[in-house]
Every structure is written in structure tokens, then in C-alpha cells.
Amino acid sequence: MTFTDQIQEAAMPLWQRSFVHPFIQELTQGTLPLSTFRYYLIQDYFYLKNFCDLHGKIAAQSQVEAERNALLAGERTLNHGEVAIRQGMFKTLKIEKAEVNQLGIAPTCYNYVNHMRAALSSGGPEVGIAALLPCYWLYHAVGLHLQAHGSPVALYQQWIDNYIDDDYVQAVNRMLDLVNQGAQRVDSTTRDQMAEAFIRSSAYELQFWEMAYQKEQWN
Ligand SMILES: Cc1ncc(CO)c(N)n1
Incomplete structure (x- = not known):
């Protein structure tokens, strides 16, 4: 069993709850209010900005050339794929911009990105990468779950399509390789930190749907 299989198994109860979260169910049924999706997109704009930035931050600390290249390739895939699609959705x-700035980053999104930053600063590149993995991997798993049913709303279908696209699958596989290679390099304490960072990110992924569903605010 690979390291990523092990940590996925540990996080599976959280993943299962993401698969059936009302946000996801309503997205595929087409009943998700557009105002909820709009809120989600704005929060995810803040999320993705930080997430892309973290690829560069981790790469700057990595001692392994192949890892640095893979992270920078991942950042490029995100910018050309997901971020570009989101810009189209914003249009x-x-x-x-004014609406985005006025809403600002919500508590759960803020906590999630700071968790990833903390994983990097306390555990180093391998732990930082493990914290990034649920973002890629869970969204692909959600995409696979929704693929057969799809969504009657074109915008929601476009959202689903991105996460089952070949480029995205390649990016997921690249991250899985990085985490498995990292797990072989580090000692068992750091390996435990990697698992913990991955499971916490999986918990934050679940909270992120709930944040959007509730249109969470600071007050
Ligand atoms: C919160 C979150 N997790 C994962 C992804 C996939 O990139 C995303 N766009 N947003």
C-alpha cells in the first residue's frame, strides 16, 4: 500500500461527507442557488491565489530539483486551466473586483490557507506538499462522482468538467508522486506530520463546502 493510499484511507470518512454535502448534491441536481455558487467562486478566488502562491513558496524551499519543477508545472496547470476558467465564470x-474586495476572505477559507502555510513553515516542503494534495485529489474524486449524472446547469457542468479533464488528472498524478517520494525521504515523525497535514486539509475541504453553503461571514 502506498503512503497516499494509507492517508486517503484515513481521510475517507471526511471525503465521503464531501461527496454527499448539500453543496455538491445541489450542484449536480442543478438546484444550488446561483448566489451560493457566486459566493463559493469569490472565496475560491482567494483560495486559489494563495494555493498557487504556495506552490512557488514550497518550490523555493525544496532541495529536490524534480520536485521544484513539478510544483512549478502544477502552478502553470492551475493558472492555464482552473484559474482561466474561473476568470471566464467571473465574466x-x-x-x-469591488464585489470581491467587499466580501473579503471568509473565516474558513482564511483558516484553510493558513493551515497550508503553517504546514510548510513547521514541517518543511514535504509536509507542505502533503497539505496541498487534498485540493487536487479530492476535487478529482468529486468530479468522478458527479461525472455520470453531470449537472443541468451549464456553469456547474463546466465546473465538474475541469476536474475530470486530462490535464487535471496529470496534475493529480504528479502530486501523488511527489507525496509518495517525499514520504520515502523523510523520517517517521515528518511522515506523521504529512499524514496529519493531509487529513486536516481534507477536513478543511469539507468545511469549505459548508462555508459556501452558509455564506459564512466574520460576524
Ligand atoms: C477549496 C478548494 N479546494 C480544491 C480546489 C481544486 O483546485 C479548489 N479550487 N478549491
């Missing part, structure tokens, strides 16, 4: 929904 379609007429989401302007």
Missing part, C-alpha cells in the same frame, strides 16, 4: 456572472 459570465459579472463579478467585479
Whole structure:
């Protein structure tokens, strides 16, 4: 059993709850209010900005050339794929900078990105990478779950399609390789930190749907 199989098994109860979260169920049924999706997109804009930035931060600390290259390739895939698609969605929904700035980053999104930053600063690149993995891997798993049913709403279908796209699958596999290679390099204490960072990110992924569903605010 690979290290990523082990940590996925540990996080599976959390993943299962993501698969059936009302946000996901309503997205595939087409009943998710557009205002909820809009809120999600704005929060995810903050999330992805930090997430892309973290690839560069981790790469800057990594001693392994292949790892640095893979992280920077991952960042490029995100920017060309997901981030570009999101920009199109912002246009379609007429989401302007002012609305984004006015809403600001919500508590759960803030906590999630800071968890990833903390994983890197306390555990180093391998732990930082493990914290990034649920983002790639869980979204692909959600995409696979929703693939057969799809969504009657074109925008929601576009969202699903991104996470089952070949480029995305390649990016997921690259991250899985990085985490498994990292796990072989480090000592058992750091390996435990990697598992913990991965499971916490999986918990934050679940909280992220709930944050959007509730349109969470600071007050
Ligand atoms: C919160 C979150 N997790 C994962 C992804 C996939 O990149 C995303 N866009 N947002």
C-alpha cells in the first residue's frame, strides 16, 4: 500500500461527507442557488491565489530539483486551466473586483490557507506538499462522482468538467508522486506530520463546502 493510499484511507470518512454535502448534491441536481455558487467562486478566488502562491513558496524551499519543477508545472496547470476558467465564470456572472474586495476572505477559507502555510513553515516542503494534495485529489474524486449524472446547469457542468479533464488528472498524478517520494525521504515523525497535514486539509475541504453553503461571514 502506498503512503497516499494509507492517508486517503484515513481521510475517507471526511471525503465521503464531501461527496454527499448539500453543496455538491445541489450542484449536480442543478438546484444550488446561483448566489451560493457566486459566493463559493469569490472565496475560491482567494483560495486559489494563495494555493498557487504556495506552490512557488514550497518550490523555493525544496532541495529536490524534480520536485521544484513539478510544483512549478502544477502552478502553470492551475493558472492555464482552473484559474482561466474561473476568470471566464467571473465574466459570465459579472463579478467585479469591488464585489470581491467587499466580501473579503471568509473565516474558513482564511483558516484553510493558513493551515497550508503553517504546514510548510513547521514541517518543511514535504509536509507542505502533503497539505496541498487534498485540493487536487479530492476535487478529482468529486468530479468522478458527479461525472455520470453531470449537472443541468451549464456553469456547474463546466465546473465538474475541469476536474475530470486530462490535464487535471496529470496534475493529480504528479502530486501523488511527489507525496509518495517525499514520504520515502523523510523520517517517521515528518511522515506523521504529512499524514496529519493531509487529513486536516481534507477536513478543511469539507468545511469549505459548508462555508459556501452558509455564506459564512466574520460576524
Ligand atoms: C477549496 C478548494 N479546494 C480544491 C480546489 C481544486 O483546485 C479548489 N479550487 N478549491
